[in-house]
Amino acid sequence: MTSAPKDDAVVAPVAAPRAGAFVRLGPRHLIIAGAIIAAVLIPFYAKSFVLFQLTQVMIYALAILGLNLLTGFNGQFSIGHSAFYGVGAYTTAILMERYGVPYVWTVPAAGAVCFMVGFLFGLPALRLQNLYLALATFTLAIAMPQLLKFHGFEGWTGGVQGLVVDQPDPPSFLPIDGDQWLYYFTLIVMLVMFAGAANLIRSRTGRAMMAIRDNPIAASAMGINTSLYKMLTFGVSALYTGVAGALGALAVAFVAPDSFTIFLSISLLVGLVIGGVGSIAGCLVGGLFMLYVPNIAESISTGLAGVIYGFILLLIIFVMPAGAAGFVRFALAQLARLRQT
Numbered sequence: 001m002t003s004a005p006k007d008d009a010v011v012a013p014v015a016a017p018r019a020g021a022f023v024r025l026g027p028r029h030l031i032i033a034g035a036i037i038a039a040v041l042i043p044f045y046a047k048s049f050v051l052f053q054l055t056q057v058m059i060y061a062l063a064i065l066g067l068n069l070l071t072g073f074n075g076q077f078s079i080g081h082s083a084f085y086g087v088g089a090y091t092t093a094i095l096m097e098r099y100g101v102p103y104v105w106t107v108p109a110a111g112a113v114c115f116m117v118g119f120l121f122g123l124p125a126l127r128l129q130n131l132y133l134a135l136a137t138f139t140l141a142i143a144m145p146q147l148l149k150f151h152g153f154e155g156w157t158g159g160v161q162g163l164v165v166d167q168p169d170p171p172s173f174l175p176i177d178g179d180q181w182l183y184y185f186t187l188i189v190m191l192v193m194f195a196g197a198a199n200l201i202r203s204r205t206g207r208a209m210m211a212i213r214d215n216p217i218a219a220s221a222m223g224i225n226t227s228l229y230k231m232l233t234f235g236v237s238a239l240y241t242g243v244a245g246a247l248g249a250l251a252v253a254f255v256a257p258d259s260f261t262i263f264l265s266i267s268l269l270v271g272l273v274i275g276g277v278g279s280i281a282g283c284l285v286g287g288l289f290m291l292y293v294p295n296i297a298e299s300i301s302t303g304l305a306g307v308i309y310g311f312i313l314l315l316i317i318f319v320m321p322a323g324a325a326g327f328v329r330f331a332l333a334q335l336a337r338l339r340q341t
Helices: 006-014 027-044 048-071 081-099 103-125 130-149 151-157 178-202 204-214 216-221 226-252 262-275 282-300 305-319 323-340
Strands: none
Touching: 027 048, 027 178, 048 081, 048 178, 048 226, 048 262, 048 282, 081 103, 081 130, 081 151, 081 226, 081 262, 103 130, 103 226, 130 151, 130 262, 178 204, 178 226, 204 216, 204 226, 216 226, 262 282, 262 305, 262 323, 282 305, 282 323
16 A cells, blocks of 8 residues: 655645635734724824824834844944934925925835935945944934035025925815815824734744844855845935935924934934834834933933933843833743732
């Protein structure tokens, strides 16, 4: 009696599911679906100022995600992402103000411009690692506001006066106001780009990025083109942060050079650490921290706002040394252990 070929045992587990088969949803999928439903319903109950704040949180989360792709998943350290945020914001402002381009098209245009800038900046950065790369990105963040103020570029950038950006109007067929539409527009862009980042990390490219982060010598020995992947990661990281800058210009309706200083880069890095390095969902927690904690510190004491902010930051780092994502993983592991006992 002949036995079945060995290949059948390999093919069977990965066979395509039958038509009509249901995909089992786990708790994670249910949590994500519930969060999206809640986010969709918020504009009908929140005031305009709260909607503006939540829009800013999503924008900061998107910018932190761009930094996370570079630092958390590829191991390249940057403290100059405020420059990419500023390039994205000014791309939108210039296209709308100088050339009358509709705001919808300025967002992908800002992403494309920032991708090219990040990719080209990643070329000389290939020779730098760790703290030396951080210093190179630091110079980029320091130089960007000065370049925006340069008199030779005033015809485009508006110099120290900046540029005013018209806030987008909602589509005529939607019974919502401008603040609600900007919130929904930002939410749609954020969800698409978060989903894109999640798929990227799970792909072959994402595995190559993380292999370079964990051991670049071993990754190169396995045939991974480390230089190309580092440059591409720099470009994609800048793309995400540039799209966030474009949305930020639409939300604030104004851009100026002093809005994109080194302090913004440091705030993005702090948000990354608080949310959890290497966590996509943690970027939202980082965005919440970036917006609300400085406001809370200033509401407690205007004169000691910096001291209170530092105290809150140290307290959070002490309680959650691995960030919010690490704290959640630890809490879930403890709950699972208690259920087994």
